[in-house]
Amino acid sequence: DTGVSQDPRHKITKRGQNVTFRCDPISEHNRLYWYRQTLGQGPEFLTYFQNEAQLEKSRLLSDRFSAERPKGSFSTLEIQRTEQGDSAMYLCASSLGAVDTQYFGPGTRLTVL
Amino acid sequence: AQSVTQLGSHVSVSEGALVLLRCNYSSSVPPYLFWYVQYPNQGLQLLLKYTSAATLVKGINGFEAEFKKSETSFHLTKPSAHMSDAAEYFCAVSEVNTGFQKLVFGTGTRLLVSP
Numbered sequence: 001d002t003g004v005s006q007d008p009r010h011k012i013t014k015r016g017q018n019v020t021f022r023c024d025p026i027s028e029h030n031r032l033y034w035y036r037q038t039l040g041q042g043p044e045f046l047t048y049f050q051n052e053a054q055l056e057k058s059r060l061l062s063d064r065f066s067a068e069r070p071k072g073s074f075s076t077l078e079i080q081r082t083e084q085g086d087s088a089m090y091l092c093a094s095s096l097g098a099v100d101t102q103y104f105g106p107g108t109r110l111t112v113l
Numbered sequence: 114a115q116s117v118t119q120l121g122s123h124v125s126v127s128e129g130a131l132v133l134l135r136c137n138y139s140s141s142v143p144p145y146l147f148w149y150v151q152y153p154n155q156g157l158q159l160l161l162k163y164t165s166a167a168t169l170v171k172g173i174n175g176f177e178a179e180f181k182k183s184e185t186s187f188h189l190t191k192p193s194a195h196m197s198d199a200a201e202y203f204c205a206v207s208e209v210n211t212g213f214q215k216l217v218f219g220t221g222t223r224l225l226v227s228p
Contacts, residue, residue: 004156031213042117042203042218043157056213091156098213099145099164104156 004105012111020078021108025094032075037089082112115140115206119219127227132191134222136204146187147205199226
């Protein structure tokens with residue numbers, strides 16, 4: 001068990017560019033979550049997958065954001081036409097069951113210039 | 114809607130002193146409650162969780178928290194602070210919707226430990 005991994009750990013981009021982040025959950029976990037954490041705030045829920053199905057999306061997830069989990073394993077989060085307000089830490093978590101502990105990855109820190 | 118309030122964005126203690134981090138929650142249904150710790154440039158690590166069993170919950174690294182329904186509180190304590198406890202602490206609440214658990218976090222409390 002190597003834990004939840006995220007790639008890249010840091011991303012600097014210019015406003016208007018597209019970025020994609022990857023999350024690899026703990027191998028047997030079929031539930032995967034994305035959260036966003038801005039400076040000085042706690043994480044905020046973005047979206048949730050059970051296996052490959054995206055079952056819940058927050059209103060925070062604008063049309064510029066899309067998340068996938070094509071084979072029920074790793075997940076990607078893409079942001080199109082980035083804005084400075086997208087600068088944040090993007091955290092991925094996974095769990096085995098609905099009420100089981102969510103294990104978090106180290107996060108991807110996005111800076112939009 | 115659920116929410117969490119963490120009183121005090123920063124708490125300073127001396128090494129060996131009692132640690133008390135405050136958390137009050139709001140939930141329309143019986144809640145699940147969590148404390149997570151975040152070290153710099155790292156993700157969140159679960160310290161402990163309350164899921165309607167015992168009201169006094171013991172976690173890792175000597176931390177514990179007590180669920181008090183009458184006060185809607187879930188304060189985190191540790192009898193004796195260690196330098197390695199310096200980190201950001203987040204309280205979170207959830208209700209189990211159909212099929213998944215959405216965590217709602219507070220704004221965090223940064224614990225500073227001085228020698």
